[in-house]
Amino acid sequence: MSARYRAAVLGGGSWGTTFSMVLSDAGTEVSLWARRPELVRAVNERHTNPDYLPGVELPAGVRATTDAAEALRGADFVVLAVPSQTLRANLLDWVPHIPAGTTVVSLMKGIELGTAKRMSEVVTDVLGVGPERVATLTGPNLAWEIAQRQPAVAVAACADQPTAERLQQACMTPYFRTYTNTDLIGCELGGAVKNVIALAVGVASGMGFGDNAKAALITRGLAETVRLAVALGADEHTMAGVAGMGDLVATCNSPLSRNRTFGEQLGRGHTLDEVISTTRQTAEGVKSSESILQLATAHGVEMPITEAVVGLLHKGLSPADAMQALMTRSAKPERYGV
Structure with a gap:
């Protein structure tokens, strides 16, 4: 046949x-x-x-x-x-x-x-x-x-x-x-932003932090993904599905994830150039983080984890300083900006 x-x-x-x-x-x-x-x-x-x-x-x-x-x-x-x-x-x-x-x-x-x-x-x-x-x-x-x-x-x-x-x-x-x-917009954004969040989770893991810190990054990472998706016209419910939470959980938790593994090396103190030189396959979040932050800025969306990752990758911020910047932000309600 x-x-x-x-x-x-x-x-x-x-x-x-x-x-x-x-x-x-x-x-x-x-x-x-x-x-x-x-x-x-x-x-x-x-x-x-x-x-x-x-x-x-x-x-x-x-x-x-x-x-x-x-x-x-x-x-x-x-x-x-x-x-x-x-x-x-x-x-x-x-x-x-x-x-x-x-x-x-x-x-x-x-x-x-x-x-x-x-x-x-x-x-x-x-x-x-x-x-x-x-x-x-x-x-x-x-x-x-x-x-x-x-x-x-x-x-x-x-x-x-x-x-x-x-x-x-x-x-x-x-x-x-x-x-x-x-919802093509939501599905594409879910796939792109989760790579950036996985980098952050990898950094936390490389620094020796435990499951509480990683769970915080995953859930707050989902929150900022939802904010951006809605601002661009996507359905927020997409982020609770396979293209959103499903992809986020797998990429942030698996040792098979290129972005998570890349972040771990940064968290252990390796420089960006050192990690790139030993990474054979593309960790998409490394370059896309800048574009995602550009999108967020253009639409007035607050994405603190993405901003911290960009600072770490492209602006000389240390892993410790990036984590401190996230933990010392002003107090907010859990759900805002949507």
């Missing part, structure tokens, strides 16, 4: 490769684009991605190529799995090959530097497509666990419900349960 959908996954990192597996297991035909020929050969000949998912056997249906035009040919879904800050430049290269009428799906959880735009807004900018053609797939999606086919959930978000439902159908498997949501 022929596949119901065809997907081009652009990006051969851990999450792009893992989501290719999910799509294939769901019965979707998959073409995976990666830059490096040796990675493409490993996927096609040995059904593995040794650089990012060592020991994981990929479905034979996942075929890889270094030719973006080949990967994109006839795609119903174009799935973007590159670092957030490289999206615009990559899209400009891919524009001539993206099929008319295809749905563009972002797996990225970041905010563009300079423009402070969400990934769907970058897609719209470059491709000039309508909202019914732009979606995101988000949630507590730690790639290594999903690559082991452990149970996980996600949200297929698009302003157009039928498009969200098609994406849901394309990636629903017995181990990967997908919900739909038309």
Whole structure:
């Protein structure tokens, strides 16, 4: 029986490769684009991605190529799995090959530097497509666990419900349960801001603080995420769901989380440059923190944890000073600014 959908996954990192597996297991035909020929050969000949998912056997249906035009040919879904800050430049290269009428799906959880735009807004900018053609797939999606086919959930978000439902159908498997949501703004913000909060939780852990401190950062981090989301027109209830609290809890608590692990190294006293030099994969919150704070400032939203993380990462603030700044803020009611 022929596949119901065809997907081009652009990006051969851990999450792009893992989501290719999910799509294939769901019965979707998959073409995976990666830059490096040796990675493409490993996927096609040995059904593995040794650089990012060592020991994981990929479905034979996942075929890889270094030719973006080949990967994109006839795609119903174009799935973007590159670092957030490289999206615009990559899209400009891919524009001539993206099929008319295809749905563009972002797996990225970041905010563009300079423009402070969400990934769907970058897609719209470059491709000039309508909202019914732009979606995101988000949630507590730690790639290594999903690559082991452990149970996980996600949200297929698009302003157009039928498009969200098609994406849901394309990636629903017995181990990967997908919900739909038309609140694209809220789902994207939940995925982006949680990386910044996870950095803060990692710093607290690296400094030796316990579960009380980490729980405080997670819950107050959720509060400032809600404030920003509502200011940008999102539904605050989205933040209580898979794309909000679900993703936040997983990213802040798991040793598999790049942002949490990055923050731990900072909390132990390593400099930003030292941590970057030893980190192979992208911790999206490091750069997106500045864009998120820019968004918050433009909309008059108070985000003290995000501000502390920006100070720590980009303005020379020490972990101890950042924590003191948070703990000595003026007294407030628990719920404010929404």
